[in-house]
Amino acid sequence: MSVDVANADQQVEEVTDALTEEFSGVLPKLVVSRTVLDARRDLEGQIVPEALGEMLHRLARHRLNTLGSAKKAAPVRT
Template sequence: MAVEAERSDRHVMEVTNGLAAEFSGVIARPVVTRTVLEARDDLEGQIVPEALSEMLHQLARHRLGSLCSAGRATARCGF
C-alpha cells in the first residue's frame, strides 16, 4: 500500500509540474495543483495503477483547458 501511495504522489508531482509549466502565465499554480489532486481522487480505484500517470495528465489537462474555454482563466489559453 505504501508503494502505491509513493508512486501516486510521484505521478501527482510530475503531472502538476508539467501542467504548471504548460499553463504558466495563464492559470495559477494552486489551481493546477488543486485540479490535478481532484483528478487523482476521481481516478482512484477506477483505473489500473500502471495507467495512472497518463490518465491523470489527460484528465487534469482537459479540465484546465475547460477552465480556459469557459472564460474562468485569461484568454491566453492557446489550444
C-alpha cells in the same frame, strides 16, 4: 507508506509540475494543483495503477483547458 502510494504521489507531483509549466500565464499554480488532486481523487479505484500517470495527465489537462477557455471567454469588467 506503500510503494503504490509513493509512486502515485510522485506521479501527482510530476503531472502538477508539467501542467503548471504548460498553463503558466493562463492559470495560477494553485488552480493547477487543485485540479490535478481532484482528478487523482476521481480516478482512484477507477483505473489500473499502471495507467495513473497518463490518465491523470489527460484528465487534469482536459479540465484545465476547459477552465482556461472559460477564463478567456469571460467578459472583461471595466
